[in-house]
Amino acid sequence: MPGGGKITVRAENFTLFSENIQRLPAGHYVKLSFIDEGCGIKEEDQKKVFDPYYTTKAGGTGLGLASAHSIISRHGGCIDIDSRINKGTTITFYLPSLESRDTETLTEAGSQQDPCSTGGNILVMDDEEMIRSLTQEMLEHLGYKVTTCINGEQAITFYNSALQSGNSFDAVILDITIRGGMGGMEAAQTILAGYPSAKLIMSSGYSNYPVMAEYKKFGILKTLTKPYNAEDLRRVLGVCRA
Numbered sequence: 155m156p157g158g159g160k161i162t163v164r165a166e167n168f169t170l171f172s173e174n175i176q177r178l179p180a181g182h183y184v185k186l187s188f189i190d191e192g193c194g195i196k197e198e199d200q201k202k203v204f205d206p207y208y209t210t211k212a213g214g215t216g217l218g219l220a221s222a223h224s225i226i227s228r229h230g231g232c233i234d235i236d237s238r239i240n241k242g243t244t245i246t247f248y249l250p251s252l253e254s255r256d257t258e259t260l261t262e263a264g265s266q267q268d269p270c271s272t273g274g275n276i277l278v279m280d281d282e283e284m285i286r287s288l289t290q291e292m293l294e295h296l297g298y299k300v301t302t303c304i305n306g307e308q309a310i311t312f313y314n315s316a317l318q319s320g321n322s323f324d325a326v327i328l329d330i331t332i333r334g335g336m337g338g339m340e341a342a343q344t345i346l347a348g349y350p351s352a353k354l355i356m357s358s359g360y361s362n363y364p365v366m367a368e369y370k371k372f373g374i375l376k377t378l379t380k381p382y383n384a385e386d387l388r389r390v391l392g393v394c395r396a
Contacts, residue, residue: 159191306336
């Protein structure tokens with residue numbers, strides 16, 4: 155809201171019945187709404203706001219709503235948008251509510267040590283600060299030690315330094331496209347030229363890159379499609395340990 159304004163956040167228990175417009179199973183949900191008084195979003199843009207990397211803002215990443223949509227969908231909910239030019243925008247999402255017994259089960263499970271905790275050493279290369287931070291947080295929750303960097307040049311330097319210090323990386327997650335720097339493919343080729351046994355994971359928000367479909371042909375161990383979550387990381391890194 156360049157001209158200022160008020161943001162309103164509303165939360166309520168909500169019941170959805172069968173054949174609801176949200177296309178969710180009937181049941182009890184938590185409904186959260188975020189309402190601004192901004193300039194609004196054009197109708198043609200509203201159809202694309204949940205697409206990864208789509209943005210109308212200078213310097214924007216196009217990952218915020220895409221990540222929110224992915225997370226909410228994977229939790230059995232949905233996210234809606236209602237926006238009018240010069241009137242403002244309302245983002246609403248619905249999440250299945252938990253019964254008290256479910257909450258107790260989740261609390262108990264969260265207090266237990268993750269069975270996949272390995273203490274392994276992981277290098278994450280991505281030029282988006284948000285992705286680096288979220289990935290580091292998820293990996294540390296899974297029990298890994300994490301080093302992050304922003305481009306391929308740094309990834310190569312960190313990889314070589316770790317080997318020389320005797321604390322090599324168990325796996326490296328490389329973003330394919332880096333703005334203003336070396337991307338994941340070039341970094342992977344350099345690392346593999348010196349260390350063919352390096353366990354490299356290629357990451358991208360787009361699935362049309364050849365390496366994403368035929369990663370083994372490029373010497374890549376596995377791929378991660380953005381936006382990914384902790385379970386995706388657990389699954390992919392499980393392959394590295396095999």
